[in-house]
Every structure is written in structure tokens, then in C-alpha cells.
Amino acid sequence: MEILPQSFYLREPCALAQDILGTVFHYGEKQAMIVETEAYCKDDPGSHTYGGRTPRNEIMFGPGGYLYLYLIYGIHILMNITADKAGIPGAVLIRAVKPLNFKGRTNGPGLLTKAMGITMDDYGKSLFSNEIHISPRIMNIDEDTIVRTSRIGIYSGKKRLQRYYLKNCPFISRK
DNA sequence: GCCTCGATTGACT
DNA sequence: GTCAATCGAGGCA
Numbered sequence: 001m002e003i004l005p006q007s008f009y010l011r012e013p014c015a016l017a018q019d020i021l022g023t024v025f026h027y028g029e030k031q032a033m034i035v036e037t038e039a040y041c042k043d044d045p046g047s048h049t050y051g052g053r054t055p056r057n058e059i060m061f062g063p064g065g066y067l068y069l070y071l072i073y074g075i076h077i078l079m080n081i082t083a084d085k086a087g088i089p090g091a092v093l094i095r096a097v098k099p100l101n102f103k104g105r106t107n108g109p110g111l112l113t114k115a116m117g118i119t120m121d122d123y124g125k126s127l128f129s130n131e132i133h134i135s136p137r138i139m140n141i142d143e144d145t146i147v148r149t150s151r152i153g154i155y156s157g158k159k160r161l162q163r164y165y166l167k168n169c170p171f172i173s174r175k
Numbered sequence: 176g177c178c179t180c181g182a183t184t185g186a187c188t
Numbered sequence: 189g190t191c192a193a194t195c196g197a198g199g200c201a
């Protein structure tokens with residue numbers, strides 16, 4: 001099984017958010033294709049890193065290729081993949097995936113973590129192990145296949161068009 | 176220590 | 189369309 005190298009993640013979140021669409025996320029025995037993402041950058045008012053380094057967002061200040069997980073509304077866990085080089089905070093939020101070898105609802109950021117069994121215990125884990133990693137695209141994607149819109153659920157910095165998803169994909173969040 | 180509210184979801188009118 | 193659930197981070201004292 002081919003694993004994407006760390007160099008893939010050492011780029012700005014906006015670029016990574018697009019290139020990671022259509023790739024396959026492996027978590028244990030489960031596999032799912034990433035179909036919807038959002039980019040969170042340095043100096044982004046909507047990012048958790050805006051306002052400085054804290055224990056929670058610590059991992060985003062490290063190099064790309066690690067999991068940034070956190071609990072929202074005391075109920076849901078959202079999964080991010082850290083991006084860019086060490087010292088530059090950035091991450092890509094995984095909003096929706098398409099299940100490849102399991103069943104479950106994954107059309108939302110809180111749902112996909114639940115469906116795949118991801119917990120806070122996975123905070124900070126790398127994407128370079130046999131257990132957890134991402135493998136290259138399994139489908140052909142060109143510029144026209146990627147839809148770019150404003151982000152969902154946040155209001156500061158909303159004018160930034162940093163939400164990306166695959167056109168005509170039924171597994172997208174948001175009804 | 177106390178208070179507020181969020182990168183959400185699902186149940187309900 | 190509206191709204192509660194449920195907990196920890198972060199701001200303030």
C-alpha cells in the first residue's frame with residue numbers, strides 16, 4: 001500500500017486541501033475517499049490558531065502530516081490534518097468522506113469521525129504508519145471537478161473561499 | 176474559580 | 189424553520 005510522504009503535507013493548507021480531495025484515508029481496517037475539505041491558515045480569523053499557540057492547537061504549529069482532533073459542542077469530534085512546515089500553523093478540516101469498505105454516514109465532519117471510530121486518543125498521531133495514513137488518488141480529478149466555496153459554520157474570515165469539494169458527489173455535508 | 180460559546184447534528188413544530 | 193445536547197478552551201477576576 002502506497003503511503004503519501006510527509007513532503008505532500010508540507011505545503012500551504014489551501015493547496016493541500018485541494019490535492020487531498022480524492023485520496024484515500026486509511027484508519028485501521030477502514031478506508032474512505034476524501035470528498036470535502038476546508039483550509040485553515042496562518043493569520044486566518046476563523047482558525048483556532050488565530051490568537052496564538054495553546055495546548056489544544058499545539059499540533060498545528062508542528063510540521064504537516066499529523067492529526068489535529070478536537071471536541072466541538074461537547075459532542076462531536078472533528079478531524080483535521082496538519083499542513084505546512086513546523087512553525088507555520090495550518091490545517092485542513094476533513095468535512096466529508098466516501099466509505100469504501102464499510103458502512104455508515106460520513107457526510108459531515110462530526111459524523112465521519114464517529115463512523116470510522118476516531119477518538120481523541122488519536123490526537124497528534126502521524127499519517128505515516130501502517131495503521132493510519134493516506135494513499136494517492138483513486139480517481140482522476142481535474143480543475144473542473146473541484147468546487148470552491150466559502151466555508152461553513154464560521155463567520156470571521158468567511159469571505160475566504162477555502163472550502164473545496166468534488167462536484168456531483170452525493171457524500172457531501174450540508175443538505 | 177466562574178462564565179460563555181463553538182470549524183455540529185438531530186429531533187421537533 | 190427553531191432549538192437543545194454537552195464539555196473543554198479561553199477570557200476574565
